[in-house]
Amino acid sequence: MAEVYNWQLGRGMDYPYEERHPEKQFVAVFNINRCIACQTCSMACKSTWTFSKGQEYMWWNNVESKPYGGYPRNWDAKILELQDQANPEGQVWEKDPFTEEDVFGGKTIFEAAPSGEQVLGYLPEQKEWRTPNLYEDTSTKFKAKGKIGLADGGVSLPEHKAWFFYLQRICNHCTYPACVAACPRKAIYKRPEDGIVLIDQKRCRGYRKCMEACPYKKPMYNTQTRVSEKCVGCYPRIEGKDPASHGRPMEARCMGACVGQIRLQGLVDINKDGTWKEDPSNPLYYMIKEAGVALPLYPQFGTEPNVYYIPPRWVPRDYLRQMFGPGVDTAIENYMTPSRELLSVLQLFRRSQEIIFRYEIVKGEKVFDTKIHGKAFAMYNDTIIAYGKDDNEIFRTQVEEPIYVRTSERSNAI
Amino acid sequence: MKKLNTLSLLGAVLLLTVVTGQARLNAQESSVLKRLAAAGDLLIAREVDTEIPVDGSSRVWNKAKAYKIPIISQFSVAPRVKTLDRSELTVRVLYNDKEIGLRLSWKDRTVDENVAATERFGDAVAVCFPMTYGNGERLPYVGMGDGEQPVNIWHWKAAWQADIDRGFQGVAETYVNRMPLTTPVLYASGPEAGAPISQQKRATPAENLMAAGFGTLTSTASAGLRAQGVWQKGFLKKGAWRVVLKRPLSPRGHGVDIDVAKGLLPITFATWDGGGSQRNGTKSITRWRFIQFAGKEIPAVSLRTISTGFSQADVERGKRLVDTLECIKCHNLPGAAAAKDVGTDLRFTGAIFRVDYLIDSLKHPNQVVVPAPRYFTPATGLSTMPQYAPEDVNEQDFQDMATYLRTLQ
Numbered sequence: 001m002a003e004v005y006n007w008q009l010g011r012g013m014d015y016p017y018e019e020r021h022p023e024k025q026f027v028a029v030f031n032i033n034r035c036i037a038c039q040t041c042s043m044a045c046k047s048t049w050t051f052s053k054g055q056e057y058m059w060w061n062n063v064e065s066k067p068y069g070g071y072p073r074n075w076d077a078k079i080l081e082l083q084d085q086a087n088p089e090g091q092v093w094e095k096d097p098f099t100e101e102d103v104f105g106g107k108t109i110f111e112a113a114p115s116g117e118q119v120l121g122y123l124p125e126q127k128e129w130r131t132p133n134l135y136e137d138t139s140t141k142f143k144a145k146g147k148i149g150l151a152d153g154g155v156s157l158p159e160h161k162a163w164f165f166y167l168q169r170i171c172n173h174c175t176y177p178a179c180v181a182a183c184p185r186k187a188i189y190k191r192p193e194d195g196i197v198l199i200d201q202k203r204c205r206g207y208r209k210c211m212e213a214c215p216y217k218k219p220m221y222n223t224q225t226r227v228s229e230k231c232v233g234c235y236p237r238i239e240g241k242d243p244a245s246h247g248r249p250m251e252a253r254c255m256g257a258c259v260g261q262i263r264l265q266g267l268v269d270i271n272k273d274g275t276w277k278e279d280p281s282n283p284l285y286y287m288i289k290e291a292g293v294a295l296p297l298y299p300q301f302g303t304e305p306n307v308y309y310i311p312p313r314w315v316p317r318d319y320l321r322q323m324f325g326p327g328v329d330t331a332i333e334n335y336m337t338p339s340r341e342l343l344s345v346l347q348l349f350r351r352s353q354e355i356i357f358r359y360e361i362v363k364g365e366k367v368f369d370t371k372i373h374g375k376a377f378a379m380y381n382d383t384i385i386a387y388g389k390d391d392n393e394i395f396r397t398q399v400e401e402p403i404y405v406r407t408s409e410r411s412n413a414i
Numbered sequence: 415m416k417k418l419n420t421l422s423l424l425g426a427v428l429l430l431t432v433v434t435g436q437a438r439l440n441a442q443e444s445s446v447l448k449r450l451a452a453a454g455d456l457l458i459a460r461e462v463d464t465e466i467p468v469d470g471s472s473r474v475w476n477k478a479k480a481y482k483i484p485i486i487s488q489f490s491v492a493p494r495v496k497t498l499d500r501s502e503l504t505v506r507v508l509y510n511d512k513e514i515g516l517r518l519s520w521k522d523r524t525v526d527e528n529v530a531a532t533e534r535f536g537d538a539v540a541v542c543f544p545m546t547y548g549n550g551e552r553l554p555y556v557g558m559g560d561g562e563q564p565v566n567i568w569h570w571k572a573a574w575q576a577d578i579d580r581g582f583q584g585v586a587e588t589y590v591n592r593m594p595l596t597t598p599v600l601y602a603s604g605p606e607a608g609a610p611i612s613q614q615k616r617a618t619p620a621e622n623l624m625a626a627g628f629g630t631l632t633s634t635a636s637a638g639l640r641a642q643g644v645w646q647k648g649f650l651k652k653g654a655w656r657v658v659l660k661r662p663l664s665p666r667g668h669g670v671d672i673d674v675a676k677g678l679l680p681i682t683f684a685t686w687d688g689g690g691s692q693r694n695g696t697k698s699i700t701r702w703r704f705i706q707f708a709g710k711e712i713p714a715v716s717l718r719t720i721s722t723g724f725s726q727a728d729v730e731r732g733k734r735l736v737d738t739l740e741c742i743k744c745h746n747l748p749g750a751a752a753a754k755d756v757g758t759d760l761r762f763t764g765a766i767f768r769v770d771y772l773i774d775s776l777k778h779p780n781q782v783v784v785p786a787p788r789y790f791t792p793a794t795g796l797s798t799m800p801q802y803a804p805e806d807v808n809e810q811d812f813q814d815m816a817t818y819l820r821t822l823q
Contacts, residue, residue, distance in 0.1 A: 001788050002793075016788065018793065052599045052600070052601075052602055053584070053585050053586070053599060053602075054584065054585050054602070056585065115492075115494075115755045116489075116492045116493055116494035116495075116496065116755070116759075117492060117493055118492065118493070118788075123532065123533060123691070124532060124533075125531070125532055125533040126531040126532045126533060126534075128532075129532065184493065184628065184629055184694050184695060185629050185631070186629045200607075201603045201604050201606075201607035201609050201612075202607040202608050202609050203609075204604070204609060204611070205609075205611050205631070205694075206529070206611050206693075207693045207694040208532065208693075209493070209694065211532065220532075221531075221532045222602075222604060223530040223531060223532075223584070223585050223588070224530070224584045224585050224602065225602050225603070225604030225605060225609065225611075225612040226529055226530075226573075226604070226611050226612055227603075227604040227609050227611055227612055229603060229604075
């Protein structure tokens with residue numbers, strides 16, 4: 001067992017292998033606030049990768065409704081419960097008295113591993129994968145005695161504050177993957193060039209230890225080929241091998257297809273020690289490390305996931321803190337009254353499918369100023385320019401979307 | 415597992431005589447054989463002049479003596495079986511001038527032969543042989559061999575047997591009327607990458623495998639390996655698998671070359687209960703045993719590195735030493751309050767390790783490294799187990815401790 005540093009936990013932790021980091025890391029930011037759960041991402045993924053016999057229940061990308069939904073069923077509640085049982089009342093974040101930083105004081109899934117296992121986990125059964133999204137927006141199981149479940153005199157339910165949100169999930173291409181830790185075959189590896197985690201299909205013998213270990217439940221078993229498969233991060237597109245990419249790195253299918261424009265994916269430069277190379281003009285680096293607006297999903301699992309979420313504004317904070325860690329309040333505050341730069345960076349989402357390596361902002365006129373929740377906010381019509389791998393300009397866009405007025409002869413055109 | 419001087423394995427087997435191929439065994443050598451037989455470690459293979467039947471119900475199998483071998487859950491290293499189970503494997507061995515065959519039977523309440531669901535795993539049985547043996551080599555590490563002593567494994571799978579008996583048991587066959595995807599399969603990554611597990615057409619339900627330590631298992635050409643397994647319903651809820659594995663003595667480069675003239679052939683066994691989600695390291699295993707080819711002389715060199723114990727060893731003293739050296743701080747031992755997970759679990763050591771392995775791992779922990787990440791420091795390759803200085807622990811101490819550990823089964 002080696003000790004590795006997990007910056008999301010603010011501390012070192014146990015991991016079966018020594019630290020060795022890729023040159024670049026596949027990183028994405030998902031803005032939960034904008035998702036409409038249209039599942040275009042899920043279908044883009046399915047039609048690209050998982051349309052064959054044996055992959056019937058396989059959704060490398062899925063969107064589930066929280067708090068009731070989960071694919072596989074209740075995956076996160078189950079892992080959190082296992083962690084809590086292994087370390088009752090101990091899964092808490094603490095403030096470092098000197099640095100003021102949040103440090104996770106509990107046990108990760110590696111540290112809470114039961115005797116004889118590398119990772120704390122469970123293997124979901126076939127039926128738990130079978131019905132993604134079914135019933136998950138049904139908040140009550142209310143059924144009266146009447147003939148068809150309707151009460152004779154009607155009922156009144158207690159008034160309560162209803163809330164829900166959509167959670168978009170792909171493989172997190174973790175820095176410390178639990179699947180890699182658990183695979184007795186050493187069949188799973190993290191690519192040195194982009195940090196994408198892959199299962200070697202030839203080495204895999206279908207033991208499903210990865211499925212048992214992965215807390216996000218993203219490796220899946222192919223019932224026809226009897227080996228496990230997982231999200232491949234659309235690596236041919238990242239390599240620029242998609243014919244549409246003209247040889248330049250391109251975002252994954254689920255990202256490119258996003259109708260709600262909630263997703264942005266790219267690559268960040270990684271130092272030898274695993275820290276991120278300072279690069280504030282990379283939009284992902286900026287949002288995650290500078291603006292503090294995007295947070296990892298369940299950092300307390302300890303795998304250092306690389307998909308980051310802008311948490312939903314309207315959800316009870318204790319629920320969000322459990323899901324995204326202690327940075328939730330700052331992230332929401334920064335998102336609700338965005339800085340001038342953040343507002344510009346948020347415009348980069350989904351203007352192109354090419355990976356943005358760098359951006360530049362050209363300052364524009366002030367549009368208006370106001371107060372949001374008592375905080376001063378001013379909007380400027382800045383122009384933001386996105387550059388690709390070869391420092392080629394991919395596109396430029398403005399904070400204020402241009403308005404086009406139809407000419408009178410086409411006023412009713414569809 | 416690193417370099418090891420097997421000639422340091424002295425004790426009851428110390429052979430001072432210069433041995434020649436066909437020399438008659440001296441008294442000491444004969445006593446090794448007797449002690450092996452008494453410990454249940456000797457399986458006598460009967461020679462037949464007919465073909466060895468792959469059908470386990472054939473009467474030819476009655477010619478071989480049946481040995482009942484205790485088989486115990488793999489508890490020693492992670493991933494280990496959570497609840498300890500002891501069972502018996504009945505073994506019969508036949509050979510002729512071309513082939514060797516084994517008939518294995520063990521109790522299993524359920525037939526687990528369909529693996530077309532996330533939570534379904536198949537029943538299986540395997541036999542394992544060292545790739546080289548009989549010339550004074552030490553035995554490989556009992557779990558998958560090691561870097562210096564690779565092993566050959568014959569692995570019968572209930573799922574493959576079902577594929578052969580009734581056709582490939584895939585999605586459409588398992589989920590009848592559930593509408594599996596019917597899209598033409600443009601690619602399927604498993605079979606296309608050449609995963610042996612993903613092949614749908616097979617000639618034999620057994621896989622011929624090579625291994626040199628954990629995580630190194632590699633499928634190889636079948637080399638004429640044939641197998642047939644049948645589950646027989648027993649009285650009430652009982653039932654048992656009966657599996658025949660047979661192979662030509664010479665596999666032409668794909669496995670262990672079996673030379674009956676060597677007299678003894680080291681062998682170890684494993685079973686998997688699919689119903690208990692067993693796969694990989696969660697299985698039941700045995701310690702190294704030896705097939706003796708009936709009617710063949712045993713050259714003394716074949717016995718040279720087989721240790722059966724130490725005549726001067728004191729078990730009680732060994733136990734006291736284990737207590738004094740506080741092995742329990744890292745290892746699980748009988749009477750331990752809570753499971754220790756730093757070192758291997760030693761509670762049933764004697765069931766799976768031979769005394770020569772135990773003494774080597776006590777004396778040379780940095781050379782006998784269990785090849786799983788948690789048992790050594792990756793940077794240095796050194797075992798987490800301390801090396802004892804000769805002035806602290808002497809030869810007699812090691813013998814006593816190993817003999818004590820050998821009694822734990």
